Amino acid sequence: MNPSEFSKDNFLNGAVLCFDKPLRWTSFQLVNKVRWLIKQQYHLKKIKVGHAGTLDPLATGLVIICTGKATKTIPELMGQPKTYTGEITFGATRPSFDMETEIDAEFPINHLNEDRIKAKSQDFTGKIQQQPPIFSALKKDGKRLYEYARQGEAVDIPKREVEITRFDITAVDLPKVQFKVQCSKGTYIRSLAHDFGQALDSGAYLSALQRTAVGEFTLDQALNLEQFIEALD
Template identity: 40%
Template sequence: MSKKPRTVFRPLDGLLLLDKPLGLSSNQALQQVRHLFRAEKAGHTGSLDPLATGLLPVCFGEATKIAGLLLGSRKAYETTAVLGTTTDSDDADGAVLVERPVPELDDAAIEAALAPLRGAIHQRAPIYSALKQGGEPLYAKARRGESIEAPVREVEVHALQLTGREGPRLHLHVECGSGTYVRSLVRDLGETLGCGAHVATLRRLWVDPFAAPRMYTLDELRAIAEQGEASLDACLLPVEEGLAGYPRADLDEEGTRRLGFGQSVRIEGGADGLAVAYGPDGRCLGLVRREDGKLAPQRLFRWAAAAQ
C-alpha cells in the first residue's frame, strides 16, 4: 500500500475566507486548508465549534501578524435555539441535563427576555469551551468530569433579534464583540423564559472588516486546486484587507526606510491611534501607532524591512 506523499510547504501570504463545514473543529478545518495550499505558516481567527458553520478567516504567512486584531473584531451569527431542553454544552452536541415544558410565549414575551441580553452584559462562559483555567481548556476538565466554575466576563452584544419561530425553535440574529458565546446567550434566554434552551444550529455570517464575505467551502477549494496552484492562490485576499477600516498613513522613501529600521517617522496631520502605513509604491508596510506627530511601528510585515 503506497503512502500518501508528504506535503512540501511553501512561503505564502494572504487571507482566506473559509466557510467552515459542520462537524469539523476550527483547527481541523485549518489543517486541511493549510495542506491544500501548502502554506508554511497558518492560523485562524476565532474558533467555531464543530456544530457551527460559516466564516472562519484563515491567515497565511505574514497575515498571522494581524490575527489578533481580527480575533477581537465584531462578528455576526444566525442561530436556532430550541426551547425546553438544557444540555451540558449548551448546544445540540451535549448530553441532555433536563427537559421542561415550554410555556405559551408570544413575541412580546420573547422580546422582554431578549432585552436584558443586549448591550454590555456579564456572561458566564459554557463549561465546554476553549477558555483556559490553570493553563488548560475548560472542555478538557469537563470531559474528565471535574467540577468547573466557568468564568463570568463582560461582553458586548450589539444586536439580538428574533427573526422567526417554529414551535419551540427560535431563529435569532446576533451581532457581538469579542469573547461573546452565542451558546451562553441562548442558555440564559431559556432560563429567563423558564424552560431552558440550547443551540441547535449556529452560522457565522461575517467578521469585521469582512462585512459581505466571499467564502469558500472545502469542496470548492479542492475543485479549484485541480486547476492548479495559481487558481487556488487567486482565492486569497491581500494581507492588508484585514486592516481595512484603519486610517491610512502614506510615507515617502525616507519615511519607509526609517520605518523598516524600526524607527519612528514624523508625519503631518491625522488623529492619534492605530493606522496602516503604505510606502511610495503603494504597498502596505504594516500597522503603526500615530502619536504626537510621529508614527511608531507596531506590527510590520517582513517586506517593510526589505524597503530599507
C-alpha cells in the first residue's frame, strides 16, 4: 500500500504495509505502535493489526504489517521465502548465537581462509536439519524457550527441516564474514551462523542481520516509522 492511498477505509478494508524495523525493537512493539498511530489518526476505537513474521530485536529490515481484513492473508505471507544479509563473526560463540549474550567460548581461526569458508557454505544449501536456538520464542510445554534459557534450565530442542536455497559469502575479512541467505519460513539465521562455525572447526555467532525481502516484498518498498507518521499526517 502506497502512502498516497492511506485512508481510514483502506486501513479497515485491509492494507499490507512494509516497514523497516528499528534495531532493538520487537516486531510486537512495531505492531503496537502502528496500531496506535492509525487509531489516533482516524479516531478508531479498534482495528486489527498484525505482522506476517517476526524479526529478532537485534535484526533490522523488512517486517510486513497487515491491517483490517488483510490480516487474513498473514498465514500465506508468513509462508513466503525470506532473504537476509548480515555478518557472522568467527572465533567465538555466544549462548544466544547472536549479540544478545556474552561470549562463552573462544576458538582458533588461523586455519580459516576465504576459499574454505565459501566451499563449506554450500554444505548448508538445500533441505537441512536445524536446531532452533534456546534463546527463541518457540514454545515447549507451554513455556517460551528463552524462559528456560534465562532460568538456566536444560531443555531438549528437536531439530526441524528448513530449506536454504542460497547461502552466498559476499565478503571475508576475518574474523568477520558478510553473507546473503535465501531461505524458507522457520529458518534461524542465528543457528545457521552457529552451525557454520562448528562445521569449520571453530566457533561463530551472528553479529548483524537485516531482512531484505519476504516473497515479492522488498526492503526498498519499506517505510520507517518517521515516514509512516509523516504520511499519515
